[in-house]
Amino acid sequence: MYDYLVVGAGLFGSVFARQASQKGKSCLVIDKRNHIGGNVYTKNIEGINVHAYGAHIFHTNDEEVWKFMNSFARFNRYTNSPIAVYGDEIYNLPFNMNTFSKLWNIKTPSEAKAIIEKQRLDAGITDPVNLEEQAISLVGTDVYKKLIEGYTTKQWGKPPRELPAFIIKRLPVRYTYDNNYFNDDYQGIPIGGYTKIFEKLLEDCEVRLNTDFYDNREELSSYAHQIIFTGTIDRYFDYCFGKLEYRSLRFETEILNIENYQGNAVVNYTCADVPYTRIIEHKHFEFGTQPHTVITREYSADFSQNGDPYYPINDDKNNELYNRYKVLAANEKNVIFGGRLGMYRYLDMHVVIREALDLASKIIQ
Ligand code: FAD
């Protein structure tokens, strides 16, 4: 018997398992994939740490979480500053004075504010109710048309008018010349990749890969006093209220015999007619100097056609459905649901770590 069966060797499961094993508890950690780390997994390809499930930049304001992560790896000074390509034009992200001055040939914050305010008034938006209206009221129609509309439609498979406003509020809007994508106090990439962190988190646990909970549900459940479940919550309950919707992704990775392909780790393609959303050049996360490079094109994809679940679609319909599953989850004896899939929330890494640390200190004696 184990104290805990942890379903999913991603960030939530691994942080929880580490805290449990530190307190002398035994954990069996399973994952249906052939590696640990969940979506944060990095794979070394020809000396370059490739972010296998899309660019992962660690950022947080939570000092305890930052110290926790730094106890497993050294973090470099990487600051995320993506470039947006729209046709043959390029712009800095997030939306800031560099973006505005290039777009409108202006210099000062008051000029930018005046243009954005005029475009908001012209669009007649007072109380934004969807992503399109929220975006126009934050940055105006020009930025919306060039940098948001096409990208968002590709990313979510729906026009921005049909999407909740909160998605775009994740991005900072700044009236300073500052291309830092995040506002947090701490930011960086673990030198040597993320997977090493997971190896350390899980070093005192038994880990079984290529093991799907559903292939052997009853037997696996009987091995432990309590289950920490980080897979999709709707499947756990046999979709009894219906399926939660997700957005999926597809990645195409290529090794190129050139030193520097795009000069930046993340380049977003914001036109609707470019099929991918972004290209990641992995070496730039760690300031690599290899003679070759590895790039990944990221495509957004429909989840219903056998895709992996990446982004929960937190609109009203899905949130209501999730709340019904949450009631079942609260009554499920000896099972706790966590992480991006178990909680059906769009969570960054630092939030997942905080949730896992809090859960561990609450339930582990
Ligand atoms: P996951 O990483 O999804 O782990 C869940 C694990 O459970 C998976 O390994 C899965 O295989 C396993 N599992 C599921 N079902 C079963 C089953 N039935 N049996 C066995 N195993 C199962 N966050 C940031 O802070 N910064 C970023 O820059 C950032 N970029 C991102 C980019 C992309 C493209 C995506 C998709 C996410 C990004 N995130 C980022 C968020 C980050 O990926 C998550 O916060 C983190 O992965 C959540 O960890 P988790 O353990 O909840 O989920």
Ligand code: UDP
């Ligand atoms: N977004 C956009 N243009 C961009 C980058 C982002 O319109 O160049 C919008 C898009 O709707 C996206 C949201 O902002 O879903 C949040 O972007 P973020 O980069 O945080 O998304 P993630 O990295 O989590 O996919």
